[in-house]
Amino acid sequence: MPDAPTQGSIQRIETLVRIYTEKSGTTVHPDATVTDAVVKGLARSLDVLGRPLCPCRFYPNPTEEVRHRTWICACDDMQIYKYCHCLLFVNSEGKPITEYLPEAHVGRVAYGVVRDPTPNKGRPLRIKAVERERDRRLRDS
Numbered sequence: 001m002p003d004a005p006t007q008g009s010i011q012r013i014e015t016l017v018r019i020y021t022e023k024s025g026t027t028v029h030p031d032a033t034v035t036d037a038v039v040k041g042l043a044r045s046l047d048v049l050g051r052p053l054c055p056c057r058f059y060p061n062p063t064e065e066v067r068h069r070t071w072i073c074a075c076d077d078m079q080i081y082k083y084c085h086c087l088l089f090v091n092s093e094g095k096p097i098t099e100y101l102p103e104a105h106v107g108r109v110a111y112g113v114v115r116d117p118t119p120n121k122g123r124p125l126r127i128k129a130v131e132r133e134r135d136r137r138l139r140d141s
């Protein structure tokens with residue numbers, strides 16, 4: 001991937017972030033360098049793959065991964081559990097929300113239980129949790 005994403009893609013991702021923080025009741029990270037790095041990574045994905053594939057994971061085949069859609073921002077973990085492992089969508093302390101994750105999920109193990117400050121917002125795909133965990137086991141995603 002090229003090092004510097006285009007300004008056009010950066011602006012599209014910034015718009016996505018603005019809309020999605022409002023929709024999900026989350027905020028961006030209090031350390032702006034965290035947000036900047038993730039936004040640029042997502043913008044690079046947009047430039048190279050045509051979709052904002054999550055930049056915080058390794059994919060053996062990024063083009064094939066785009067077809068699954070699991071890690072296109074806002075990803076399945078965000079839309080089901082309101083959990084963002086990149087720390088782009090977090091609470092006001094900069095912590096990812098973990099309270100809806102399965103207990104064995106790496107996010108729960110790493111951060112413990114972090115409560116959702118706005119439970120009336122977000123998680124539009126919450127009914128897909130069983131399907132998500134099956135997918136995670138079957139293809140390590």
Ligand code: SF4
Binds near residue numbers: 055056073075083089
């Ligand atoms: S973890 Fe999900 S919501 Fe967070 S930046 Fe990556 S794709 Fe987006």
